[in-house]
Amino acid sequence: MKRFFNWLFPHPAMTLLLAIVWIILQKDLSYGMAVFGLILGIIIPRATAVWWPDRPQGFRIGKVIAYVILVLWDILIANIQVAWIVLTRPNSKLRPAWIIIPLDLREPEAISILAGTITLTPGTVSADMSSSGSCLLVHALDAPDPDAIRDDIKQRYETRLKEIFV
């Protein structure tokens, strides 16, 4: 029974996500469309499971929600900060810098989430990754102290991501 469940739902969270996205896409909610969304949510992960062999086996949903709220809040703050810099700071007073962030994370999924978070949050854009995947190259718009930004990213986002992917 458990094997059958694993075969039918190779990725239960993705099944749920696809069903919810399908239901939101509908203008009027009806049971027929909800069932169809669930069918899509079963077929698509099943059909694509072959191409995603090393997917992370589980994550903590409570920590994911806390992380999303933290990142949304940081995005809000980041926007106000960058808007302030754009409107008031002359170019000669900007101190752009490259920052190298050594990674403790190993899962590709976790690293992409970290890179996306870095791009969306205060004054930093993730630019590239080293060839063996052990550090990220990040560009900062205004970095008086690059080391502080590196430590901040490491302990604010990376430790939380490490707790999400068990």
Next chain:
Amino acid sequence: MTWAEIGTYAVAVFLLIGAFFTLVGAIGLFRLSDAMTRIHAPTKVGTMGIGALLLASMTSGFVAGDGSFHELLIMAFLFVTAPISANFLSKVNIHKKSSIEPPTAPNGQTWSTLVEREGDEGPESETV
């Protein structure tokens, strides 16, 4: 004040916030000095501007009694795709050396966009 009036004012406020941040994004793109710093303005301020505009659209829909959550999906897709376009733009900038030079990667590695692969003909012979 009825709910419809409060809703109308909320829509107006969201529209103003969205328009302001979109404008700041455009100003940043225009006045920052080199290619890498220019990426910062649209990636952050742009998402916020569009987010507020979508929020206005959603509120307006609910006030008119014809609401839907499509805008939440647009926002989600935007937050997923914006970092990827920023990433591609910065990779192009690294290749074109249009910003200050990035530091070399530690422990004898290279940045993955600069790795020479089989079949590469080197940057000189590239036509695009």
